[in-house]
Amino acid sequence: MRKLLIVGLLLLGTIAFAGKYENELTERMKAVEEKAQVGWDSGVRADMINASLDLDTEWEKEMNKVYDLILKKLPAKEKVKFKVEQQKWIKDRETKVQKAYDKYEAEEGPRMAGELAANDRLSITKDRALQLAKKYDKLNK
Template sequence: MASNGNYTKELKAKMKKVEERLQSKLDSGVTSEMVNANDELYKAWDVELNKVYKLLMERLPNGEKEKLKNTQRAWVKNKEVKANEAAKEAEGGTLANVLYSGTIADLIKNRTIELAKMYDDLK
């Protein structure tokens, strides 16, 4: 993907195809299918997160690299806390895994888009 300010747009278009492919499993109501779809979605977004993070680390000045690294570490810790909180809403039921995996997928998606926008803003 190019750095002509369209990285975010291209990323969203690419990932929309993945999301559409998995939507029927997410809507199935079958816990195992929903968890598997969320896991696949999380992994796909995580690949993109790592790509854009590396691109940023290549282009940012040293001080900004360190700031991004620290922010990313904090985000990773917070991601797990939020996912565990979401899972607790199911009070130990089978839905807990769906809530956990769905929250992880959503958080990674949002962070990836945030980093992609940051990359687009680099001149």
Template sequence: MKKLVIFLILSIVVIGCSKENKVERVSKVDSGTIAEVQTSQNQNNAEEKSQSQKVSSEKEKKVGAKSQKDNLGKKSSGTYTKELNSRMEKLEKEMQSKLDSGVTSEMVNANNELYEAWDKELNKVYKLLMEKLPADRKEKLKKDQRAWVKIKEEKANEAAKEADGGTLAGVLYSGTATGLTKDRAIELAKMYDNLK
């Protein structure tokens, strides 16, 4: 009688499994109880699908980066500033927890990482402007940029002095330099968007 019940249960389970979700069931009768050990091919399929999606995602990122790079050399569509903010927003969100941590070294490292990223973006848009501007405006932009670099350094040093040599000096310096670099990158991006 027990064998008949086990056979019926197994038959129902096997029939209930879809072809897509192949499941192998092994039943074991031990002291009057039925224990089922289940192995699934879905786990392997899910892992393969996940790997495939990762590879596909990486390819899409590379294609997107190449497309973005190609588009940078073209005439501005008026959205460079939006694209810049969108690119940087993710990094800023990632760094926010470190900036809020209260741990000086984490705060300085986060500011430095943000500074490097904003500085890279600033240099990129500066180069784009230099390619598009007429000669007289190029010279003015060069002078303005040199003056801005000096002002940035002065303001960052002034901010650091507020800590009177304390551990927050590095945080104040790097935070000020980052904020000023971000503002300047956005300013140049808007200038680029306004080119006719």
């Protein structure tokens, strides 16, 4: 319940200061996040991990959509730079998630490491999707 309240407050704050695409993205993802909350609230480790992984997959899809929209708006020189930036971000994300997993495994053990690392990956992916949505909104001003 506490996670749902926090997510709700974050969404409200995001919507208040967001652009059109970012608002639409946040609205689309509300239902998906509510579905994930059911898994997190179950208390069953597998359900909790799957909820995070499923939600991460959905945020990844949304991130890829807005990435493609941005590419269509950019001039050729900026497209190359943006593609390189995104590839670097993908590598950095995987490095961060692996480091987090290794840290959690050492601190909490292998059972908790998967769940915690999945949550970290979700957070990183969601942040990037929202960052790209803001960028797209700026391009459309």
